[in-house]
Amino acid sequence: MKNSQTYIESGVLELFVYGTLPEKEMVEVAQDVSQDHELLQEVVEIENKLLHLAKAAAPSEPKGVSALREYLYNIKETKVIPLSRKRTPIITFIGWAAAFILLAGVGYLYTENSQLENRIVETERTLLLQESKTQIVETDLNKTKGLLNIIRKQDLITVPLGAQAIAPEAYASVYWDTQNGKAYIDVQGLPEPPEGKVYQVWSLTLEPLTPTSIGVLDQYDVAGNQIFELNNPNESEAFGITLEPEGGSASPTLEQLYTLGVVSAS
Amino acid sequence: MVNHNPKLVVYFMMTQPDALIDKFLLKDPASFEKIYELYSESLFGVIHSVVHNQEVAEELLQDTFIKIWNNSDKYNPEKGRFFTWMLNIARNGAIDKTRSKDFKNQKKNHTAEYFVDILEAKGSFNTSVDAIGIRKYVEVLEPLCKKIIHFLFFQGYTQKETAEKLDIPLGTVKTRNRICIKKLRDIVGVV
Numbered sequence: 001m002k003n004s005q006t007y008i009e010s011g012v013l014e015l016f017v018y019g020t021l022p023e024k025e026m027v028e029v030a031q032d033v034s035q036d037h038e039l040l041q042e043v044v045e046i047e048n049k050l051l052h053l054a055k056a057a058a059p060s061e062p063k064g065v066s067a068l069r070e071y072l073y074n075i076k077e078t079k080v081i082p083l084s085r086k087r088t089p090i091i092t093f094i095g096w097a098a099a100f101i102l103l104a105g106v107g108y109l110y111t112e113n114s115q116l117e118n119r120i121v122e123t124e125r126t127l128l129l130q131e132s133k134t135q136i137v138e139t140d141l142n143k144t145k146g147l148l149n150i151i152r153k154q155d156l157i158t159v160p161l162g163a164q165a166i167a168p169e170a171y172a173s174v175y176w177d178t179q180n181g182k183a184y185i186d187v188q189g190l191p192e193p194p195e196g197k198v199y200q201v202w203s204l205t206l207e208p209l210t211p212t213s214i215g216v217l218d219q220y221d222v223a224g225n226q227i228f229e230l231n232n233p234n235e236s237e238a239f240g241i242t243l244e245p246e247g248g249s250a251s252p253t254l255e256q257l258y259t260l261g262v263v264s265a266s
Numbered sequence: 267m268v269n270h271n272p273k274l275v276v277y278f279m280m281t282q283p284d285a286l287i288d289k290f291l292l293k294d295p296a297s298f299e300k301i302y303e304l305y306s307e308s309l310f311g312v313i314h315s316v317v318h319n320q321e322v323a324e325e326l327l328q329d330t331f332i333k334i335w336n337n338s339d340k341y342n343p344e345k346g347r348f349f350t351w352m353l354n355i356a357r358n359g360a361i362d363k364t365r366s367k368d369f370k371n372q373k374k375n376h377t378a379e380y381f382v383d384i385l386e387a388k389g390s391f392n393t394s395v396d397a398i399g400i401r402k403y404v405e406v407l408e409p410l411c412k413k414i415i416h417f418l419f420f421q422g423y424t425q426k427e428t429a430e431k432l433d434i435p436l437g438t439v440k441t442r443n444r445i446c447i448k449k450l451r452d453i454v455g456v457v
Contacts, residue, residue: 011444019350049450057311065302
């Protein structure tokens, strides 16, 4: 292109660098410039001048690239991994925290629950124990009340039985309900019978001295009231208690006489 | 990647930071940073001369470089210079901004009207060597030159639009502009 100078003088290269030519012309000029070193040199000069002029028109130095840097490097990653990546740690944290709290809560409730269950079982046991105790007490009370009622009867004959040589500390009482022919023997004051032996209660008539067995106290219970109810239809004048082999004897073993008392004439 | 015409490549190699541009076109952030360093202040000047507001201009400059980064694959050297491509993005973004509603509402804040006002303002507040050079820009430019360069380069008007705006014959716009730019040539050598 021999007329490069004319080309340059036309002023089209300035407009080419401004980028204000129609697109078709832009392509044409770009082509011409690429093929002519003179034109290219001119373009470079124009470009440098404009860079300087525009720079001079800047009100100040712009912010550094650092403001964009975050965007630059982020954009590469965000294309592959979207925003959620940034949020993940928080969500994960909340998730784990929630899971932990839930787990801790479940654990706490489980412990609390089993503790409560244990307490219920214990309470139930205590209650059962208490109930049976109450039953025992009630039974005892009823028994005692019954006995008290018997003793309160007007026509009851009370016979204190005194200690004999074999056991100086022993004593007993007989409450004799003559109307019903029942005798209540209180043996609280008697020592516990040895193994294989039982107390036997005798009704006695004095003239002549005749012992009649009215019963064997084979249901001896240390913890109980020690009051036995026996049938006594006899015209008793005295009562005695002897220690006999198990099952009792036909006649009293006098060597083993523990207590003896005479029915006082009323 | 753009399919370069081999001849074009040879020429651009000599005159543009072409290795840099090639790397940038491959989305290399470090190259982008270099390009920002080289061109940001000039583009800032162009944008500011359109919007006349420093804050807005700063924002637009950031937008411009984000667009440059995101659209790097659209640059075609067969249609013009790399600088021209960036210049168009900057200028168009700034012009779009001036047409937006929120921008029109805050028009009071606008500072200088022409790029030369900035040149003058800068020159009077600064006594550095740089400022002296800037003052020379202003001194050598006739009023008509300032206007022509303002419309053609900073505002991106076509020849026809510029002719109408300045009420001069269409045929003289191109040549008159050339004369004005020629005057700048001497100063650039000094600066």
